[in-house]
Amino acid sequence: xxxxxxxxxxxxxxxxxxxxxxxxxxxxxxxxxxxxxxxxxxxxxxxxxxxxxxxxxxxxxxxxxxxxxxxxxxxxxxxxxxxxxxxxxxxxxxxxxxxxxxxxxxxxxxxxxxxxxxxxxxxxxxxxxxxxxxxxxxxxxxxxxxxxxxxxxxxxxxxxxxxxxxxxxxxxxxxxxxxxxxxxxxxxxxxxxxxxxxxxxxxxxxxxxxxxxxxxxxxxxxxxxxxxxxxxxxxxxxxxxxxxxxxxxxxxxxxxxxxxxxxxxxxxxxxxxxxxxxxxxxxxxxxxxxxxxxxxxxxxxxxxxxxxxxxxxxxxxxxxxxxxxxxxxxxxxxxxxxxxxxxxxxxxxxxxxxxxxxxxxxxxxxxxxxxxxxxxxxxxxxxxxxxxxxxxxxxxxxxxxxxxxxxxxxxxxxxxxxxxxxxxxxxxxxxxxxxxxxxxxxxxx
Amino acid sequence: xxxxxxxxxxxxxxxxxxxxxxxxxxxxxxxxxxxxxxxxxxxxxxxxxxxxxxxxxxxxxxxxxxxxxxxxxxxxxxxxxxxxxxxxxxxxxxxxxxxxxxxxxxxxxxxxxxxxxxxxxxxxxxxxxxxxxxxxxxxxxxxxxxxxxxxxxxxxxxxxxxxxxxxxxxxxxxxxxxxxxxxxxxxxxxxxxxxxxxxxxxxxxxxxxxxxxxxxxxxxxxxxxxxxxxxxxxxxxxxxxxxxxxxxxxxxxxxxxxxxxxxxxxxxxxxxxxxxxxxxxxxxxxxxxxxxxxxxxxxxxxxxxxxxxxxxxxxxxxxxxxxxxxxxxxxxxxxxxxxxxxxxxxxxxxxxxxxxxxxxxxxxxxxxxxxxxxxxxxxxxxxxxxxxxxxxxxxxxxxxxxxxxxxxxxxxxxxxxxxxxxxxxxxxxxxxxxxxxxxxxxxxx
Numbered sequence: 065x066x067x068x069x070x071x072x073x074x075x076x077x078x079x080x081x082x083x084x085x086x087x088x089x090x091x092x093x094x095x096x097x098x099x100x101x102x103x104x105x106x107x108x109x110x111x112x113x114x115x116x117x118x119x120x121x122x123x124x125x126x127x128x129x130x131x132x133x134x135x136x137x138x139x140x141x142x143x144x145x146x147x148x149x150x151x152x153x154x155x156x157x158x159x160x161x162x163x164x165x166x167x168x169x170x171x172x173x174x175x176x177x178x179x180x181x182x183x184x185x186x187x188x189x190x191x192x193x194x195x196x197x198x199x200x201x202x203x204x205x206x207x208x209x210x211x212x213x214x215x216x217x218x219x220x221x222x223x224x225x226x227x228x229x230x231x232x233x234x235x236x237x238x239x240x241x242x243x244x245x246x247x248x249x250x251x252x253x254x255x256x257x258x259x260x261x262x263x264x265x266x267x268x269x270x271x272x273x274x275x276x277x278x279x280x281x282x283x284x285x286x287x288x289x290x291x292x293x294x295x296x297x298x299x300x301x302x303x304x305x306x307x308x309x310x311x312x313x314x315x316x317x318x319x320x321x322x323x324x325x326x327x328x329x330x331x332x333x334x335x336x337x338x339x340x341x342x343x344x345x346x347x348x349x350x351x352x353x354x355x356x357x358x359x360x361x362x363x364x365x366x367x368x369x370x371x372x373x374x375x376x377x378x379x380x381x382x383x384x385x386x387x388x389x390x391x392x393x394x395x396x397x398x399x400x401x402x403x404x405x406x407x408x409x410x411x412x413x414x415x416x417x418x419x420x421x422x423x424x425x426x427x428x429x430x431x432x433x434x435x436x437x438x439x440x441x442x443x444x445x446x447x448x449x450x451x452x453x454x455x456x457x458x459x460x461x462x463x464x465x466x467x468x469x470x471x472x473x474x475x476x477x478x479x480x481x482x483x484x485x486x487x488x489x490x491x492x493x494x495x496x497x498x499x500x501x502x503x504x505x506x507x508x509x
Numbered sequence: 510x511x512x513x514x515x516x517x518x519x520x521x522x523x524x525x526x527x528x529x530x531x532x533x534x535x536x537x538x539x540x541x542x543x544x545x546x547x548x549x550x551x552x553x554x555x556x557x558x559x560x561x562x563x564x565x566x567x568x569x570x571x572x573x574x575x576x577x578x579x580x581x582x583x584x585x586x587x588x589x590x591x592x593x594x595x596x597x598x599x600x601x602x603x604x605x606x607x608x609x610x611x612x613x614x615x616x617x618x619x620x621x622x623x624x625x626x627x628x629x630x631x632x633x634x635x636x637x638x639x640x641x642x643x644x645x646x647x648x649x650x651x652x653x654x655x656x657x658x659x660x661x662x663x664x665x666x667x668x669x670x671x672x673x674x675x676x677x678x679x680x681x682x683x684x685x686x687x688x689x690x691x692x693x694x695x696x697x698x699x700x701x702x703x704x705x706x707x708x709x710x711x712x713x714x715x716x717x718x719x720x721x722x723x724x725x726x727x728x729x730x731x732x733x734x735x736x737x738x739x740x741x742x743x744x745x746x747x748x749x750x751x752x753x754x755x756x757x758x759x760x761x762x763x764x765x766x767x768x769x770x771x772x773x774x775x776x777x778x779x780x781x782x783x784x785x786x787x788x789x790x791x792x793x794x795x796x797x798x799x800x801x802x803x804x805x806x807x808x809x810x811x812x813x814x815x816x817x818x819x820x821x822x823x824x825x826x827x828x829x830x831x832x833x834x835x836x837x838x839x840x841x842x843x844x845x846x847x848x849x850x851x852x853x854x855x856x857x858x859x860x861x862x863x864x865x866x867x868x869x870x871x872x873x874x875x876x877x878x879x880x881x882x883x884x885x886x887x888x889x890x891x892x893x894x895x896x897x898x899x900x901x902x903x904x905x906x907x908x909x910x911x912x913x914x915x916x917x918x919x920x921x922x923x924x925x926x927x928x929x930x931x932x933x934x935x936x937x938x939x940x941x942x943x944x945x946x947x948x949x950x951x952x953x954x
Contacts, residue, residue: 185518
């Protein structure tokens with residue numbers, strides 16, 4: 065993409081109303097723009113990152129054997145009356161009346177609707193296990209929306225629902241989701257720690273939240289330092305293998321890790337003092353097992369292998385996709401702007417032309433831009449008539465992990481400059497070598 | 510995908526409330542399920558097709574140089590008061606009040622919001638031309654929703670907005686959209702005819718609708734038979750070339766083609782009688798040039814090359830993505846079910862095992878399934894314990910363009926059967942040859 069043709073309205077000043085760094089940087093980098101309180105438009109670069117995260121979530125869900133689908137944003141109030149949650153949910157549920165006076169709502173979650181689909185379509189344990197999920201816009205009418213997309217009213221969420229014939233199968237689904245979530249966050253370059261949590265209005269006893277450590281997190285968290293050393297890495301995972309999934313669950317949940325809601329001071333103090341950590345965290349996902357709470361209320365039954373009708377066991381599992389962008393920025397930035405992990409960066413490399421209008425430099429940049437495009441590096445070429453300082457500031461602000469700087473002086477020696485956004489380190493090399501290096505890096509990410 | 514692990518709740522009976530064939534077939538094939546009046550859940554196979562169409566629209570829009578972004582579903586009423594449309598829009602606009610008593614609405618279209626984004630970010634003609642678009646859920650509170658996704662209340666639409674410094678540039682944007690839409694529909698295997706139309710609540714004089722011919726269409730259409738011979742085919746298009754785009758516009762709009770709203774009997778009668786056609790059509794897109802209607806009302810100005818402030822010239826351009834699925838099915842089905850064009854089929858090929866449980870047949874199917882997957886043919890393997898007749902009926906209903914049937918008798922002779930859904934023709938050949946043939950077909954689609 066040529067910056068001259070891209071819609072990237074960056075801001076020079078810090079927006080007054082943005083309290084946290086991710087909100088400030090997303091506004092300044094031209095990623096989002098507020099449309100109404102707690103409701104955002106995603107400008108091209110913001111949308112591009114959102115789409116990348118969405119695709120990673122889809123890939124990892126499909127890999128785990130889950131079925132993608134899509135439920136609508138608006139729902140009928142009737143289903144929520146059936147489960148009893150219509151009155152319970154409070155003012156955070158956006159209630160709507162249509163032209164015929166029917167009560168509707170903007171879905172904050174989908175347990176009722178998915179249970180309705182299930183009970184009409186599945187009658188036998190032979191069609192289980194089944195996990196259905198979607199990634200769709202939700203609405204929660206927060207009393208004080210703030211922190212940009214981290215606590216907006218309209219937000220993009222993956223929510224998935226497992227249906228199993230009994231509790232052991234449902235617990236495997238729970239473990240399977242934990243593993244698939246760990247993989248999802250790792251792929252995004254995030255360290256997310258599963259912590260025992262409270263279930264809130266979803267219900268159920270078994271629930272873990274996934275928290276990313278960041279100074280600006282809304283929750284206080286307490287954990288054993290050892291948990292930071294755990295990585296899935298490239299281990300082969302068989303999502304149908306109950307033992308393997310349970311093993312990973314155990315590995316990640318044995319070290320102490322809790323939010324302030326479930327913190328147990330006595331247990332925490334059993335850890336050696338030098339491993340006791342407390343900090344702040346941002347919730348980026350949550351998994352629940354709630355058994356037959358909804359299937360009982362809504363009469364969702366299957367015939368089991370003993371030919372007996374039993375209520376289906378369920379859980380639900382969410383990843384806050386739009387909120388993740390904020391969390392990634394909170395966890396990865398510096399004073400000059402965002403620092404994207406390679407897996408989710410909007411563009412693979414920025415190309416800065418130090419002397420726009422100079423024939424030799426323009427030609428070298430065009431050739432580089434073309435080669436990088438063909439190689440799939442998805443370059444962003446700053447071809448504007450701006451001075452070098454302004455171009456560097458823009459590139460630092462939007463945070464592409466790599467930058468290639470092209471100027472007449474380097475070209476005289478046959479080199480360009482390859483700069484890493486995170487370390488700030490630069491190296492001179494031929495354009496060919498720079499592209500080769502980046503191709504290798506992205507092939508591995 | 511193995512059918513035994515897929516959520517595909519097909520129906521044997523015709524649903525009573527579905528009046529048109531696409532609605533009936535989408536329900537029967539387990540693609541959609543009604544969640545509330547005019548609001549649908551997209552089950553896995555429906556969602557898969559929806560996503561394919563969405564991706565084709567994105568690819569063709571990006572190819573035309575347009576910037577993808579995403580606006581929210583809910584908007585503040587204030588912007589619509591500024592343009593004067595809040596009161597004009599009538600009961601089809603779903604009006605919402607949030608917990609603080611603020612007036613909001615579920616966007617039926619986005620002229621106001623995009624103009625607001627534009628006026629805050631762009632001040633100079635140097636940043637033009639600019640076209641921004643998104644693909645997002647919209648809501649129109651139809652008094653009598655019907656025909657399934659063809660006239661639903663919550664629907665998925667691509668809407669794009671061009672911003673240009675003067676009318677000639679804006680007319681190029683109009684032509685460019687026409688060309689990109691023709692390409693989009695052709696890629697989907699659809700014949701869509703641009704017809705001069707009325708502008709309705711969007712406003713403006715220049716507007717064309719794109720109609721797909723189908724007996725069940727909501728509009729009566731009149732056209733010159735010659736228009737059916739026009740194809741873009743694989744001609745190279747330079748979307749920055751004003752003359753080429755204007756030429757294609759002329760080629761497609763010179764033959765008479767109008768809906769009943771703009772039909773001119775006298776002009777129609779100038780065509781030789783054997784070329785005068787009238788039939789019914791389904792609207793699948795519309796393009797508008799409306800000049801400065803919104804930029805005047807909302808004060809969206811740019812400084813032109815003479816350093817003079819002028820209101821920006823705009824147009825808007827829509828493709829009904831969810832409705833397209835209905836239109837494709839209306840245009841391509843038979844008594845047994847859907848017939849997907851190869852470009853949008855949910856799976857590339859169906860594999861039918863005639864003798865599930867037979868070691869040899871199961872083994873051959875597994876090998877075939879594996880090879881087809883590796884080749885990227887995205888097979889759907891019917892591995893259920895059902896008799897052959899039921900498997901054939903399911904495959905015909907869901908309408909994959911190709912089927913490979915594997916049975917013990919054929920295997921004895923080293924062959925499988927490759928069947929074309931549309932023609933019904935079958936050919937015996939080795940499994941290798943069948944896969945080779947399909948790979949070639951899909952490489953060209």
